[in-house]
Amino acid sequence: MFQNLQDKLDRAFKxxxxxxxxxxxxxxxxxxxIRKALLDADVNYKTAKAFTDEVKQKALGQNVLTSISPGxxxxxxxxxxxxxxxxxxxxxxxxxxxxxxxxIAGLNGAGKTTFSGKLAKYLKEKRGRxxxxxxxxVYRPAAIDQLEVLAQQVDVPVYTNRESKDPIGIAQAGVTxxxxxxxxxxxxxxxxxxxxxxxxMNEISAVKDATQPHEILFVVDAxxxxxxxxxxxxxxxxxxxxxAVLTKLDGDTRGGAALSIKSVVNKPIKFIGTGxxxxxxxxxxxxxxxxxxxx
Ligand code: GDP
Numbered sequence: 251m252f253q254n255l256q257d258k259l260d261r262a263f264k265x266x267x268x269x270x271x272x273x274x275x276x277x278x279x280x281x282x283x284i285r286k287a288l289l290d291a292d293v294n295y296k297t298a299k300a301f302t303d304e305v306k307q308k309a310l311g312q313n314v315l316t317s318i319s320p321g322x323x324x325x326x327x328x329x330x331x332x333x334x335x336x337x338x339x340x341x342x343x344x345x346x347x348x349x350x351x352x353x354i355a356g357l358n359g360a361g362k363t364t365f366s367g368k369l370a371k372y373l374k375e376k377r378g379r380x381x382x383x384x385x386x387x388v389y390r391p392a393a394i395d396q397l398e399v400l401a402q403q404v405d406v407p408v409y410t411n412r413e414s415k416d417p418i419g420i421a422q423a424g425v426t427x428x429x430x431x432x433x434x435x436x437x438x439x440x441x442x443x444x445x446x447x448x449x450x451m452n453e454i455s456a457v458k459d460a461t462q463p464h465e466i467l468f469v470v471d472a473x474x475x476x477x478x479x480x481x482x483x484x485x486x487x488x489x490x491x492x493x494a495v496l497t498k499l500d501g502d503t504r505g506g507a508a509l510s511i512k513s514v515v516n517k518p519i520k521f522i523g524t525g526x527x528x529x530x531x532x533x534x535x536x537x538x539x540x541x542x543x544x545x
Contacts, residue, residue: 258287267321292475292506336536358442361497367400384424493520
C-alpha cells in the first residue's frame with residue numbers, strides 16, 4: 251500500500267536529511283518534491299498545496315526551537331500534519347439508536363455489498379450487536395444472491411423481497427422487521443450505478459428520507475484516484491453522508507483518496523477494506539495511516 255508515495259517522500263526527505271539545519275531554501279525545495287509526490291499519488295491540487303504550505307511554515311517556525319535534526323523534525327511535522335489531514339483521530343459509528351439504521355451508498359463495483367457483509371460481521375463480533383442485513387438492490391438479482399451468500403458466511407440474517415422493485419418499500423420493511431424481531435442494527439445495501447446519475451441520486455435520497463438513517467456510509471474504491479474524491483463530493487452534496495469507506499486498499503493504490511477525502515468533503519473515513527474476505531476490514535485510524543505512509 252502506498253509504496254510509490256513512500257518512496258517519493260523518502261527521496262524528498264533526503265534533501266533535508268543531509269543538511270545541518272532547515273533554511274528557507276532547502277525547506278522550499280523539499281516541499282516542492284513533497285508536493286510533486288502527493289500530486290503523483292492523486293492527491294488533489296488544493297489539498298497538496300495547503301498541506302505543504304502548512305508543513306513548511308511549521309518547519310521554519312520550529313527550527314530554532316529544537317535540537318533534533320532537520321530530517322527528524324520534518325518527519326515529526328509530516329506525521330502530525332498527515333494525521334490532521336486525514337481527520338486527526340478515529341471517528342466511531344453512532345450506534346446509540348435501537349435499531350440503528352445504516353445506509354450503504356456508492357457506485358457499482360465500489361464494494362458496497364462486500365462491505366455490508368464485513369460490517370455485519372464486525373458489528374456482531376467486535377461490537378456485540380445483533381445486525382440485520384437488507385438487500386436493497388432491486389435491479390440485479392445477482393446482488394441479492396451475493397448478499398445472501400455473504401450473510402450466510404458471517405451468520406447474520408438478511409431481509410429480501412425478490413418480488414418487489416421498490417427500494418424504498420424494501421428498506422422500510424427491513425427496518426420494521428428489525429423492530430419486530432429485536433435486531434438492533436439494520437444495514438441497508440443499495441443499488442449502485444456505473445456513474446453518478448440523477449435517477450440514482452433521487453432514488454437513494456428517497457430511501458434516506460423514508461428510513462432516516464443514523465449513519466450513511468459512502469463506499470468508494472481507493473484505486474479510482476481523483477475520481478474517488480469527485481464521486482465523494484457528488485454523493486455528499488446530495489446525501490450529506492456521515493462517513494466514507496475506502497475499499498481495495500490492499501491493491502496497488504496510489505493513496506490520494508485516503509489523503510484528500512476529509513479535506514475535500516469534510517467527512518471522516520470510518521473504515522478501510524483491505525481484501526475480499528469478510529474479515530478484511532479495519533477501523534480507520536489517521537495516525538496509523540500516517541505512520542504507514544511515512545514508512
Ligand atoms: P458493489 O457493486 O458496490 O456492491 O461491489 P461488490 O461488493 O460486489 O465488490 C466489487 C468487487 O470488488 C468484488 O469482486 C469484491 O470482491 C471486490 N472487493 C470489495 N472490497 C474489496 C477490498 O477491500 N479489496 C479487494 N481486493 N477487493 C474488494
